[in-house]
């Protein structure tokens with residue numbers, strides 16, 4: 001166990017970490033924070049949900065000089081939602097020191113950003129908007145000593161390499177560059193090293209590329225049975241929060257509409273929606289006001305919503321790397337999660353590629369029957385009813401209940417209540433437009449802006465304590481939060 005104290009961090013940063021409930025370092029933090037503090041360039045690769053943000057954030061914050069009134073740290077992230085989330089985490093980490101961090105991204109007011117830039121020490125930006133500021137000379141970067149590319153492989157992969165080069169050219173020569181991601185394909189890493197000076201590579205040793213606390217399954221089904229299978233699985237799993245990934249924007253809209261039609265609390269998110277709509281949907285999801293987020297890969301990277309218990313790959317992703325990031329939206333900070341990927345018979349090769357990259361076998365799951373789904377729903381209804389009996393004040397209902405009991409069999413009454421609490425899903429027909437199966441060679445993905453997320457703080461968070469229970473607490477409060485990072489350091 002490594003404590004943050006033993007890394008020699010300053011008091012104000014330790015104070016923030018204490019407030020955030022971080023008790024000990026994660027492996028990537030333990031290995032990269034000292035290098036970051038020494039001023040080394042670092043390529044950091046570690047599994048999803050293992051604290052890479054703080055791994056680059058802490059050394060950057062330590063090096064901020066509060067006497068210097070200028071932007072000194074820069075983080076570049078591929079999407080607006082991720083920029084906002086990272087800025088939030090940086091603000092929490094920097095609170096004890098009084099460091100201020102500003103997210104800047106396209107779609108928000110440029111003038112307001114320019115004014116706000118004057119009073120911030122760190123900027124977290126998407127590449128496009130940052131370049132706008134650089135070209136218009138509305139941002140001063142001559143005091144930036146640390147630059148971070150979060151989800152570096154994604155930004156380079158998306159063809160942002162020239163943008164990134166231009167951004168880095170606008171920074172002082174004498175600076176430290178850090179690059180982080182859960183995946184780092186070799187050719188991307190080679191490009192990355194051209195942006196850095198003798199980088200140290202830190203790859204947290206793990207048998208598998210995905211965290212072990214995510215149970216990974218697949219179902220093999222023809223395209224036309226996907227939707228019914230999804231609703232059956234949702235009825236059986238009863239996820240706290242779930243993300244369903246679809247291949248295209250249209251697909252996402254259709255699946256979200258279909259789920260709503262069958263009585264699920266679902267909304268879609270993809271790159272064609274306005275910034276405001278994307279933010280409000282994500283916020284609702286984070287608060288548990290919608291339970292299912294249907295998304296393109298826009299939500300695949302970096303999104304940190306701890307209550308996500310299930311990820312469904314309604315369409316299998318094109319790149320094995322995307323698979324790692326998608327399923328990594330669950331099982332964060334040591335919590336338990338499940339992923340279920342839908343594979344059509346022609347997409348079996350794709351699944352093999354995924355297993356080859358992750359070095360982990362994905363277990364086959366039987367396609368559930370409608371009876372199993374109905375039983376699943378009933379089980380949930382029974383649980384809810386039992387919970388209500390135990391917790392709620394039912395005084396005002398007792399008279400009506402007694403009257404009902406005089407005229408009816410008690411079993412009939414309870415059965416009727418359960419029936420009212422369950423929905424007969426298959427009555428609502430849902431038809432999706434046809435799609436091409438993924439081929440191992442072809443590339444076809446939603447290149448729109450990606451991801452997003454927010455999170456509540458509070459509570460002690462400990463990497464090594466065991467916490468297998470599913471967290472249904474939406475405001476992120478509540479006791480110890482376990483991390484299970486056994487055997488991979």
Ligand SMILES: Nc1ncnc2c1ncn2[C@@H]1O[C@H](COP(=O)(O)OP(=O)(O)OP(=O)(O)O)[C@@H](O)[C@H]1O
Pocket residue numbers: 021022023024025026029046047048049050051052053054181182301302303304306328332333455461462463483
């Ligand atoms: N040392 C720690 N102790 C407890 N919780 C931590 C610690 N470090 C980070 N966390 C929490 O773990 C969660 C995941 O962290 P983070 O989002 O940085 O993961 P990541 O490695 O960047 O994942 P991804 O690859 O998906 O971007 C966050 O909620 C974060 O606050």
Ligand SMILES: [Mg+2]
Pocket residue numbers: 052053150302
């Ligand atoms: Mg991250």
